[in-house]
Amino acid sequence: xxxxxxxxxxxxxxxxxxxxxxxxxxxxxxxxxxxxxxxxxxxxxxxxxxxxxxxxxxxxxxxxxxxxxxxxxxxxxxxxxxxxxxxxxxxxxxxxxxxxxxxxxxxxxxxxxxxxxxxxxxxxxxxxxxxxxxxxxxxxxxxxxxxxxxxxxxxxxxxxxxxxxxxxxxxxxxxxxxxxxxxxxxxxxxxxxxxxxxxxxxxxxxxxxxxxxxxxxxxxxxxxxxxxxxxxxxxxxxxxxxxxxxxxxxxxxxxxxxxxxxxxxxxxxxxxxxxxxxxxxxxxxxxxxxxxxxxxxxxxxxxxxxx
Amino acid sequence: xxxxxxxxxxxxxxxxxxxxxxxxxxxxxxxxxxxxxxxxxxxxxxxxxxxxxxxxxxxxxxxxxxxxxxxxxxxxxxxxxxxxxxxxxxxxxxxxxxxxxxxxxxxxxxxxxxxxxxxxxxxxxxxxxxxxxxxxxxxxxxxxxxxxxxxxxxxxxxxxxxxxxxxxxxxxxxxxxxxxxxxxxxxxxxxxxxxxxxxxxxxxxxxxxxxxxxxxxxxxxxxxxxxxxxxxxxxxxxxxxxxxxxxxxxxxxxxxxxxxxxxxxxxxxxxxxxxxxxxxxxxxxxxxxxxxxxxxxxxxxxxxxxxxxxxxxxxxxxxxxxxxxxxxxx
Amino acid sequence: xxxxxxxxxxxxxxxxxxxxxxxxxxxxxxxxxxxxxxxxxxxxxxxxxxxxxxxxxxxxxxxxxxxxxxxxxxxxxxxxxxxxxxxxxxxxxxxxxxxxxxxxxxxxxxxxxxxxxxxxxxxxxxxxxxxxxxxxxxxxxxxxxxxxxxxxxxxxxxxxxxxxxxxxxxxxxxxxxxxxxxxxxxxxxxxxxxxxxxxxxxxxxxxxxxxxxxxxxxxxxxxxxxxxxxxxxxxxxxxxxxxxxxxxxxxxxxxxxxxxxxxxxxxxxxxxxxxxxxxxxxxxxxxxxxxxxxxxxxxxxxxxxxxxxxxxxxxxxxxxxxxxx
Numbered sequence: 001x002x003x004x005x006x007x008x009x010x011x012x013x014x015x016x017x018x019x020x021x022x023x024x025x026x027x028x029x030x031x032x033x034x035x036x037x038x039x040x041x042x043x044x045x046x047x048x049x050x051x052x053x054x055x056x057x058x059x060x061x062x063x064x065x066x067x068x069x070x071x072x073x074x075x076x077x078x079x080x081x082x083x084x085x086x087x088x089x090x091x092x093x094x095x096x097x098x099x100x101x102x103x104x105x106x107x108x109x110x111x112x113x114x115x116x117x118x119x120x121x122x123x124x125x126x127x128x129x130x131x132x133x134x135x136x137x138x139x140x141x142x143x144x145x146x147x148x149x150x151x152x153x154x155x156x157x158x159x160x161x162x163x164x165x166x167x168x169x170x171x172x173x174x175x176x177x178x179x180x181x182x183x184x185x186x187x188x189x190x191x192x193x194x195x196x197x198x199x200x201x202x203x204x205x206x207x208x209x210x211x212x213x214x215x216x217x218x219x220x221x222x223x224x225x226x227x228x229x230x231x232x233x234x235x236x237x238x239x240x241x242x243x244x245x246x247x248x249x250x251x252x253x254x255x256x257x258x259x260x261x262x263x264x265x266x267x268x269x270x271x272x273x274x275x276x277x278x279x280x281x282x283x284x285x286x287x288x289x290x291x292x293x294x295x296x297x298x299x300x301x302x303x304x305x306x307x
Numbered sequence: 308x309x310x311x312x313x314x315x316x317x318x319x320x321x322x323x324x325x326x327x328x329x330x331x332x333x334x335x336x337x338x339x340x341x342x343x344x345x346x347x348x349x350x351x352x353x354x355x356x357x358x359x360x361x362x363x364x365x366x367x368x369x370x371x372x373x374x375x376x377x378x379x380x381x382x383x384x385x386x387x388x389x390x391x392x393x394x395x396x397x398x399x400x401x402x403x404x405x406x407x408x409x410x411x412x413x414x415x416x417x418x419x420x421x422x423x424x425x426x427x428x429x430x431x432x433x434x435x436x437x438x439x440x441x442x443x444x445x446x447x448x449x450x451x452x453x454x455x456x457x458x459x460x461x462x463x464x465x466x467x468x469x470x471x472x473x474x475x476x477x478x479x480x481x482x483x484x485x486x487x488x489x490x491x492x493x494x495x496x497x498x499x500x501x502x503x504x505x506x507x508x509x510x511x512x513x514x515x516x517x518x519x520x521x522x523x524x525x526x527x528x529x530x531x532x533x534x535x536x537x538x539x540x541x542x543x544x545x546x547x548x549x550x551x552x553x554x555x556x557x558x559x560x561x562x563x564x565x566x567x568x569x570x571x572x573x574x575x576x577x578x579x580x581x582x583x584x585x586x587x588x589x590x591x592x593x594x595x596x597x598x599x600x601x602x603x604x605x606x607x608x609x610x611x612x613x614x615x616x617x618x619x620x621x622x623x624x625x626x627x628x629x630x631x632x633x634x635x636x637x
Numbered sequence: 638x639x640x641x642x643x644x645x646x647x648x649x650x651x652x653x654x655x656x657x658x659x660x661x662x663x664x665x666x667x668x669x670x671x672x673x674x675x676x677x678x679x680x681x682x683x684x685x686x687x688x689x690x691x692x693x694x695x696x697x698x699x700x701x702x703x704x705x706x707x708x709x710x711x712x713x714x715x716x717x718x719x720x721x722x723x724x725x726x727x728x729x730x731x732x733x734x735x736x737x738x739x740x741x742x743x744x745x746x747x748x749x750x751x752x753x754x755x756x757x758x759x760x761x762x763x764x765x766x767x768x769x770x771x772x773x774x775x776x777x778x779x780x781x782x783x784x785x786x787x788x789x790x791x792x793x794x795x796x797x798x799x800x801x802x803x804x805x806x807x808x809x810x811x812x813x814x815x816x817x818x819x820x821x822x823x824x825x826x827x828x829x830x831x832x833x834x835x836x837x838x839x840x841x842x843x844x845x846x847x848x849x850x851x852x853x854x855x856x857x858x859x860x861x862x863x864x865x866x867x868x869x870x871x872x873x874x875x876x877x878x879x880x881x882x883x884x885x886x887x888x889x890x891x892x893x894x895x896x897x898x899x900x901x902x903x904x905x906x907x908x909x910x911x912x913x914x915x916x917x918x919x920x921x922x923x924x925x926x927x928x929x930x931x932x933x934x935x936x937x938x939x940x941x942x943x944x945x946x947x948x949x950x951x952x953x954x955x956x957x958x959x960x961x962x
Contacts, residue, residue, distance in 0.1 A: 140619035213725030245482020
């Protein structure tokens, strides 16, 4: 088990550097890192040259990447376009996005798994067909359309929610945005659970459990569910990273000042330090989530634990 | 890392999933696909009919499947109008009259006008071209690149395989919408090419993983081992024995991915980094309409509806093909 | 009589039509008796067993008719809850593939102890003690240390012992063993079979041993029922059937066993394929493969003729079969 964790950690190192380097190259090579630093107008040549020297932009890309990474490991993420430290932006943005992601994950677990179990046990019945069609529609309608429609209906037409979330983003205002963020994954969780339940329901060990004379409830909860949820749990785990990175659309629709909003601002104003900084943290979150999923997998499935 | 099944349903959770464009995930066609059909009924009461191939069997199934027929017809219609939009729309999508901005439906303009006074019906029809082009071309690129790289890694294994696995890990680590924002924000082109290029760049690892897993599964089959023992060359093995049997899962994932690519283009255009005006795209129109949604919801509903139906059609097609190719689900 | 199956009919509704898996099966098992049910795959032997246990998948399966008397109650008329209480406590089943039949994510101790927790209301601690006792009883070494292990950590033979222990747990009066040794190595087969026979004697249980392997049967079974296309074609005490089969199908099966005294000769096999259950041949289902088939076999379904007090054969020409050596 210990060796397994260490091996996974070692495998993550090249992925971390590869991913951050890729983003770094995209931002630095393709954009102009100092373009946003002189406010909305162009920098004059002298200032530009000075800024380039100051940020080390006259050095090679590799050099820049390494020194940037070095700074990051000392906790220095650089300065945002408005003069604030990037770490300060993160301190306000991440709690909001984490709250939003938690809401989304709760929706995935509660609604997604329940629907999946119900439909998986009733394959081919009307409730199964109905839910399946619904999940297809949810998957097919892009998140930004779902979000806009819900905002239009619940926020503007019926006035049930505020169409845009206030800057502190309290939990109750994040319920509908969280549902929007979760929507596509929610549909996948439902389908995945359904497939997994239906597949495992035909497994030999379930037949054994029935032959042992266990009550149906025990057969389903203790034998069927436990095995069927292994892939679902791993999916939801990996989804944490994807949701945080994908929150950019939801945050834009509902005007939530989270990670996505800051990134969007950073990109619009071409502030590379903001962008690379936030993306680096998101990549770390993604990798951490994957590691936790792997460990969870081992906890849930003894065949891997002792392999 | 638990050895991933080639068809692990979580496989798609990487690059192309995330907001807006869900990954092609619910795609478990597992090893069974490439093997012989499992006999139906108890204790093997397989019909004693003549042997049928996986493909002809799948085709026979598909022709009877209403989901396939409906989605196929929708896609056929979309392809036709994206090649000849003037068949059903005789106006110019860029011919706009600000004086008519936000006006509702009227004869000759069934969907009304958008914020710039352009005819919503015409723009919705012409938008299909963009979506179909992005979807089809991205899928072709992703399938070729991912299929070849993944297939080779699966076939040769060893060092190449390890390198490819790490590279796909790297690409999976980048949230796709975010990558799109960064990558596309510096490109000032109103053509579909940058978007397609970006999708291929970030989308190929997903197909590569599927192709790799599929090739590894097929490679272990007895008939492939037999061909190897008989001294078949590598290229002959790959082309004659492995590729035809390993390609089914790739086709299924690619079909569903096509829908998600269309969705992704719209999402990126909505964020202002995908296609840029004067290009005609449902994403651009939805983005523009979202400002006027209160007074003129028709501007939002038509392109959004067209987009949803298109994506749905491709996902349903992929689902139907998957069901037809997976004997285990019967 | 402990168990009596009367005129059981089971069908499966598949995409390609209705498969008639069991077509009027009759057999019975007394306490302490071992009945071997013999047949190729598709003969309906496992389906009959699943119908007795009440674990048939319905749909696609459907019991079209018949009665299953167990201790003078017709199981098919009981409520689901009553049947559940019988399963595990009064009758139990051992499956072919122990690895897939045991739950991969629960320890063997949990799976064994579950019987006592559910049916006897024991605490988990007491159930664990019982599980260790059971593992000792089926001679799993170091039971106390291994009670927390998972199925994949045991060898094939040990896993099948655990399946046997699970079936024995509540000392049921009937055990159905569906090909209990088929998946095992030849060397382990005999050990597992001996263990099963020994426990059966000790507890005086009825045992239905389903197999396609005549070799396994000879040592342990009291009686044999041979099934073909969902019907019993011959029943007999075990020794008589080896001496003189009364059905051409049984005869073919016996001739296909490799024997030391026939070294060098070509091994016999019943020609042709098992019947398609969607289209069972009219008349005697075996006639397309039967070396003795006559016109009557193609038209008339043979009843179970009485050969002697203890033997029955569903062959129009059972006399000729008996006489022909």
